[in-house]
Amino acid sequence: MKDTLYIPGKETPNMPDYDSLCDKFKWxxxxxxxxxxxxxxxxxxxxxxxxxxxxxxxxxxxxxxxxxxxxxxxxxxxxxxxxxxxxxxxxxxxxxxxxxxxxxxxxxxxxxxxxxxxxxxxxxxxxxxxxxxxxxxxxxxxxxxxxxxxxxxxxxxxxxxxxxxxxxxxxxxxxxxxxxxxxxxxxxxxxxxxxxxxxxxxxxxxxxxxxxxxxxxxxxxxxxxxxxxxxxxxxxxxxxxxxxxxxxxxxxxxxxxxxxxxxxxxxxxxxxxxxxxxxxxxxxxxxxxxxxxxxxxxxxxxxxxxxxxxxxxxxxxxxxxxxxxxxxxxxxxxxxxxxxxxxxxxxxxxxxxxxxxxxxxxxxxxxxxxxxxxxxxxxxxxxxxxxxxxxxxxxxxxxxxxxxxxxxxxxxxxxxxxxxxxxxxxxxxxxxxxxxxxxxxxxxxxxxKKDEDGYFWFVGRADDIIKTSGHMVGPFEVESTLMEHPAVSEAAIIGKPDPLIGELVKAFVVLKPGHERSEKTKLDIKGFSRKKLGPAVAPKEITFTDSLPKTKSGKILRRLLKARELGLPEGDKSTLE
Structure with missing residues (x-):
């Protein structure tokens, strides 16, 4: 999507060209x-x-x-x-x-x-x-x-x-x-x-x-x-x-x-x-x-x-x-x-x-x-x-x-x-x-990550990274893929300890209105994600939930989901939405 947001007739942006400003910028x-x-x-x-x-x-x-x-x-x-x-x-x-x-x-x-x-x-x-x-x-x-x-x-x-x-x-x-x-x-x-x-x-x-x-x-x-x-x-x-x-x-x-x-x-x-x-x-x-x-x-x-x-x-x-x-x-x-x-x-x-x-x-x-x-x-x-x-x-x-x-x-x-x-x-x-x-x-x-053109791509918090079967999985990548499924409104990913593969990828999913919380829906989402991400990265477990815990600033509290899943102390919840 090669969009620039300014069109003829609109104001000229304060930064018409990113590269030229970077070259001459001084605080x-x-x-x-x-x-x-x-x-x-x-x-x-x-x-x-x-x-x-x-x-x-x-x-x-x-x-x-x-x-x-x-x-x-x-x-x-x-x-x-x-x-x-x-x-x-x-x-x-x-x-x-x-x-x-x-x-x-x-x-x-x-x-x-x-x-x-x-x-x-x-x-x-x-x-x-x-x-x-x-x-x-x-x-x-x-x-x-x-x-x-x-x-x-x-x-x-x-x-x-x-x-x-x-x-x-x-x-x-x-x-x-x-x-x-x-x-x-x-x-x-x-x-x-x-x-x-x-x-x-x-x-x-x-x-x-x-x-x-x-x-x-x-x-x-x-x-x-x-x-x-x-x-x-x-x-x-x-x-x-x-x-x-x-x-x-x-x-x-x-x-x-x-x-x-x-x-x-x-x-x-x-x-x-x-x-x-x-x-x-x-x-x-x-x-x-x-x-x-x-x-x-x-x-x-x-x-x-x-x-x-x-x-x-x-x-x-x-x-x-x-x-x-x-x-x-x-x-x-x-x-x-x-x-x-x-x-x-x-x-x-x-x-x-x-x-x-x-x-x-x-x-x-x-x-x-x-x-x-x-x-x-x-x-x-x-x-x-x-x-x-x-x-x-x-x-x-x-x-x-x-x-x-x-x-x-x-x-x-x-x-x-x-x-x-x-x-x-x-x-x-x-x-x-x-x-x-x-x-x-x-x-x-x-x-x-940074691509060849200098754009940065978020992977996840370092302490949220999941180590599964030798792979390093960032929650954001998996969540973004799940969001592409027509039934998924929101998703959050955690790593759950597993004796064979280190951690398995677990998804907490909020469904869009009109979609049933059924085993069929769960299997459909799993199949969709396996096709997109491959079996090593796709979620092996899915739990449907009404909402995801977030801070008042909108950050998903994955650590809180993980603590609840594993029965661990929940830590500071003062900014919970």
Whole structure:
């Protein structure tokens, strides 16, 4: 499918030619497009809000919040400057200092976005949490992150946080977004504090390497890991917004991710604002008709969503272009779990454009490998590295990297150290952090291949790889093949211990509506996969299931399926969808 997404009459992409930009790309040249602070420092909130509020974009809508009832509140860049400055002054009044941690436990409401950017203005570190976290996952993060302030609602405080207070001696203040009066000297009304706060604030002279964002990523066991990012990450947010999401002046952008997930912060807050466009925020959860109507009503140009949502849309017997005017939509991107080729092609059939997959991690802070608007989209591929990023495939031998150079050799996906949004630490886990690096390379933990044209192809997590009868089987390859069967809606693959062949390939399958969970269906799927993959790689066992366990970011939790299958400890389930 040799599609480029731009057609005559549409905007010229910011990156008309991938190869020529890669040849001349320098991070320092892009850095010149940011303003920096008067004292020479760098602050994410200044680049995302204040510099636009002080320019011709002052009255441009920065944030459009869609309530559950579909009513709207618009915040211009000027409005956002005032409100984030007020929040910064609130923190200052509460004696929050540089590098202190400020957490949020709220849904997608304006105060979340104001708090994130206001916190960054002060030089404190912002850490968002999913509002659906129970008390224990919230405690783990608040405790490990040494939270000084938490922004939440009265209901969430009463239900989840109040019981934790004796265990959180460092937590000084709870700021309730919906309380009209202060509860006590520790539990305060945020609206009262905001009303009393000055609307001008002199941003802390933060430096590029000063801590800014803390994101927790689930471990297979025990406590989640806290990945720490610095203010220099804003350069990656700016560049990826410009060249991957192709954000252009006047664009309406919608990232459906919650800021509790790194995508919802990097691309649901920072990247669109740094690029000076209008950012849509929907308070409500997934609803297909609502989503399509938002795309139409708000004339969304660029849409960034997750594979889980795309697969839900695919299950519907519905052609959106017959009911909705989506003519303003020019680009769709997806992240979270790799997109199968079938899903990319579905985008072409449904919206007139393939869905562009991209790859990155909490640790990378921003998009590292992607399909691009002006480049051929190869369904099932991760795409090519962001200009300025050096990616490679290699083996780890005696703690050293050996690069693989032949096309489609399978190995570890590696990134050359030093990009602006690279995480700078796992909080209080120095040895764990060091183990992520081998010499000049960051070892991502993912396995991949690179074809002769430089496109990368995801194989699977290194710890998900199945060793069966001498073969190394990546789950993604098998899952993609199963997805081609007309009865299969979703599939997940694990390795199950077997005394003869090491591990056998087991599939968990969600059937499409109208297909029967029968032995006949099971045999048909097995036969189909054996024909496509060969008997050594095709699943030997299939279990039908109503749904697959996923994180809130859409990643299939294969390790959870395996733990349940083998009766093992399930590990951290705090981000379970």
């Amino acid at each position: 320092e040249n892009e850095f010149k497009n940011l303003e920096r602070l008067p004292g020479g420092g760098l602050n994410i909130a200044h680049e995302a809000v204040d510099r636009h509020a002080n320019s011709h974009l002052a009255n441009t809508v920065a944030l459009r919040w869609i309530r559950k009832d579909r009513s709207l509140i618009d915040f211009t860049y000027s409005d956002l400057k005032i409100q984030t400055s007020q929040f910064a002054n609130v923190l200052e009044k509460l004696a929050i200092k540089k590098n202190d941690s400020v957490f949020s436990l709220v849904g997608r409401i304006p105060y979340l976005y104001v708090a994130a950017l206001g916190t960054l203005k002060t030089g404190a570190v912002f850490c968002p949490m999913f509002s659906v976290f129970g008390p224990e996952p919230a405690f783990q993060r608040l405790s490990k992150g040494k939270a000084k302030v938490l922004i939440t609602t009265t209901k969430l405080y009463q239900k989840k946080i109040k019981q934790l207070m004796p265990r959180l001696p460092l937590l000084r203040h709870i700021l309730l977004t919906d309380a009209k009066q202060h509860i006590d000297e520790k539990v305060l009304s945020l609206s009262m504090l905001m009303d009393e706060a000055p609307d001008e604030y002199l941003i802390s002279n933060t430096q590029p390497e000063d801590p800014a964002l803390l994101h927790f990523t689930s471990g297979t066991t025990g406590m989640p890991k806290g990945a720490l990012h610095v203010h220099q990450a804003v350069l990656t947010h700016y560049v990826t917004g410009k060249y991957v999401l192709d954000l252009q002046p006047g664009d309406i952008f919608w990232c459906t991710a919650d800021p509790g997930w790194v995508t919802g912060t990097s691309y649901g807050i920072i990247a669109p604002l740094v690029n000076g466009v209008t950012n849509i925020v929907d308070e409500e959860e997934f609803d297909a008709e609502r989503w399509y109507s938002i795309l139409e009503e708000h004339r969304v140009n660029v849409w960034y969503t997750a594979p889980t949502a795309i697969r839900r849309l695919m299950r519907l017997d519905f052609k959106p272009l017959e009911k909705y005017d989506l003519s303003n939509l020019r680009l769709i991107h997806s992240v979270g779990e790799p997109l199968h080729a079938e899903e990319v092609i579905w985008g072409k059939k449904t919206f007139g454009m393939p869905i562009c997959d991209n790859w990155w991690q909490t640790e990378t802070g921003g998009i590292m490998i992607s399909n691009y608007s002006s480049m051929e989209v190869r369904p099932g591929s991760m795409g090519k590295p962001l200009p300025g990023i050096e990616a490679a495939i290699g083996n780890i031998v005696e703690d050293k990297v050996q690069l693989l150079t032949k096309p489609m050799e399978q190995g570890h996906l590696l990134l050359k150290k030093g990009w602006p949004s690279m995480f700078r630490a796992y909080l209080d886990e120095e040895e764990r952090y060091k183990k992520c690096f081998k010499g000049e390379w960051y070892v991502t933990g993912d396995l991949a």
